[in-house]
Amino acid sequence: MIVSASYRTDIPAFYADWFLRRLEMGHVQVKNPYGGPDTLVPLRGPECDGFVFWTRNLDPFWPALAEVRARALPFVVQFTLTGYPKALEPAVISETRGLDQLRKLVDDHGGRTAVWRYDPVFATDLTPPAWHRETFARLVRALAGSVDEVVLSFAQIYAKTRRNTERAAARHGFAWQDPPTEEKRVLLGDLAEIARSRGLTPSLCSQPELLTDGGLFGGPQPARCIDAGRLSDVARAWGLDGAIAARTKGNRPGCLCAESRDIGAYDTCPHGCTYCYAVRAPDKAKAYRRRHDPQVERLGD
Incomplete structure (x- = not known):
């Protein structure tokens, strides 16, 4: 089983102590976000094959990564870096x-452990298409030779996304939009070309309607954010035995992720990003972080 930690919250940035305690215990209880019983997820072999971590800040998590590797469990980090202004990402590191x-x-763990996410692409008058092209090109230049893939996607506008973005727009005085499909395709094609020019593979997360010719002719290709093949590459690079096998079981249309279990909880990430799909009320997420006890069995309690 591949463990995802977590696309529901930023465990490396905010819950490193909790994760290390759960790792020592060898398992974690996961609250069902849709109701129903908890799930018990193993965090050690042979039931656990490896980890995919999702984060914007690894500084609190370096000891946890070292501990995971010491236990001979491969990992991949999906690292989001956009360079957005504080009005959109008020608590994200520089x-x-x-x-x-x-x-x-x-440098510490090898090139296949890192996937950069320029995700989501968010259309505002603070971040118009020209801004995205310039910022993305600057980040590509800085990361060329270090990472080999960049994951793209446009912001998904859910009801809670719209509500939080409207509040931030009123507070900070910016305008935003959900662009037409063809405009999204054009910008994604431009970003993909910039990435390829520096040797990075551009991929698109779970938005098949935005693919152009399957990603074969200039645009990004479909992403596999939870990628058993990449985890297997990490395992081999570390001298571990055996490939990781997991069937493709996406979370939504167009998702090509391998089957996994996520151990996070919604409404617990205090980064406060305006476009976030995982937090209904940023103030409540911040309040949860303040009262969080690293000894609890599951996040969200």
Whole structure:
């Protein structure tokens, strides 16, 4: 089983102590976000094959990565770095720190452990298409030779996304939109070309309607964010035995992720990003982080 930690919250940035305690215990209870019984997820072999970590800040998590590797469990880090202004990402670390962390990850654990996410692409008058092209090109230049893939996607506008974005727009005085499909395709094609020009593979996360000719002729290709093949590459690079086998079992249309179990909880990430799909009310997520006890069995309690 591949363990995802977590696309529901940023465990490396905010819950490293909790994760290390659960790792020592060898399992974690996961609350069902849709109701129903908890799930018990193993965090050690042979039931656990490896980890995919999702984060914007690895500084609190370096000891946890070292411990996971010491237990001979391969991992991949999906690291989001966009360079957005504070009005959109009020509590995210600086671009410089993010770049330094990605380079350290690769230096310490190998190039296949790192996947950069320029995700989501968010259309505002603070971040128009020209801004995205310029910012993305700058980040590509900085990361070329360190990472080999960049995952793209446009922001998905759910009801909670719209509500939180409207509040932030009123507070900070910006305008935003969900662009037409063809405009999204054009920008994604431009970003893909910039990535390829520096040797990075551009991929698109779970938005098949935005693919152009399957990603074969200039646009990004479909992403496999939870990638058993990449985890297997990491295992081999570390001298571990055996390939990781997991069937493709996407979470939504167009998702090509391998089957996994996510151990996070919604409404617990205090980064406060305006476009976030995982938090209904940023203030409640911040309040949860303040009262969080690292000894609890499951996140969200």
